[in-house]
Amino acid sequence: MKRSSKAHWIGDLNTGHGELTTQSLVLNKTQYSFNTRFADGIGTNPEELLAAAHAGCFTMALTYALSQLKLAVKDLETTAVVTVDLAKGGITGIDLTLNASAIAGLSEVAFHQHAHAAKQNCLVSKALGGIEINLTINYKQ
Known part of the structure; x- marks a missing residue:
C-alpha cells in the first residue's frame, strides 16, 4: 500500500503560497502559506x-x-x-x-x-x- 500527496509552492517563503493535494482529493489544492504555518492565516499547515x-x-x-x-x-x-x-x-x-x-x-x-x-x-x-x-x-x- 502506498499513499501520496503533492505540494505546490509559488514565490518566496514569507509572501509566497502553496497548495496541498492528497491522492484521495480530500485535500484538493488546499491553501498553505507562511501565515497559515506561523501566524493565523486561512488554510492549513x-x-x-x-x-x-x-x-x-x-x-x-x-x-x-x-x-x-x-x-x-x-x-x-x-x-x-x-x-x-x-x-x-x-x-x-x-x-x-x-x-x-x-x-x-x-x-x-x-x-x-x-x-x-x-x-x-x-x-x-x-x-x-x-x-x-x-x-x-x-x-x-
Whole structure:
C-alpha cells in the first residue's frame, strides 16, 4: 500500500503560497502559506496535518485492538496537539487527549492499558520515534 500527496509552492517563503493535494482529493489544492504555518492565516499547515494524522491513526489503532477483543466501541474522540519549538528547530512533542465512553465488559484499568499500547503501536507514533508523545485519557462511565 502506498499513499501520496503533492505540494505546490509559488514565490518566496514569507509572501509566497502553496497548495496541498492528497491522492484521495480530500485535500484538493488546499491553501498553505507562511501565515497559515506561523501566524493565523486561512488554510492549513504541515503540523496541523500531522496532528490530524496522529489523532486518526491512534484512534483507529485503539478501535482495532478493542475490536479484536470483540468489544463494542461506542464513542472515541482524540485531539492531538503538536508542539513546535522553533528555537530547538522542530517538533518537540505531541499531546493526545482521548475522550471515551465506557465499554461494556472492559474495566477502566484495562482500557487505559489498551490505549497506551495503541499509542505505542499506531503507525504514526512509530514514524515519530524520538518525539515525546503524551496521552491523557478521560474515560466516562
